Amino acid sequence: NAGVTQTPKFRVLKTGQSMTLLCAQDMNHEYMYWYRQDPGMGLRLIHYSVGEGTTAKGEVPDGYNVSRLKKQNFLLGLESAAPSQTSVYFCASQSGGSNQPQHFGDGTRLSIL
């Protein structure tokens, strides 16, 4: 009963390095989301997808790119990591329809030195 799985769980990067965070869901959900959670800021939406092959910008998209090549996977990329991107990243998925709950993964803790 996996639900939403995020990999990796922890990562430390140096400024300027690149990496990709992977989110996988096994619930056949249409919608997927990437959030970041920072102290005093709450959860903020980075990018989201309403279906395979589609992506859209959220509240704080700068410095990130995403891809949704397969329905079950949503990738978040950092091309050139900056210390301001140190955060906890959460992926969520939701079945179609505005009155369905979002289901979250356990997060990826990312530190940029």
Next chain:
Amino acid sequence: KQEVTQIPAALSVPEGENLVLNCSFTDSAIYNLQWFRQDPGKGLTSLLLIQSSQREQTSGRLNASLDKSSGRSTLYIAASQPGDSATYLCAVRTSGSRLTFGEGTQLTVNP
């Protein structure tokens, strides 16, 4: 722009007490409001979802109410237990498939 505020930021109560967590939002044109629980180092777990046409939802010891016109929601926890200790977040959906979150209330239930 939708803004969501949760008061108090932290709450400590003795076991067995009934308690209320508050959530307010600035734009009343919402599709629904969702309450989540977050344990330390974990993701968010959905507790209750109230549609804009509903006034309340109940699940076990939890009861969530929604007053859309005044921009307020409350989460009532009956007979609190130490296992209820967590951060509780509310989130509103105002357009498309996007949620706006409050910063949460950190609840501690003391044995």
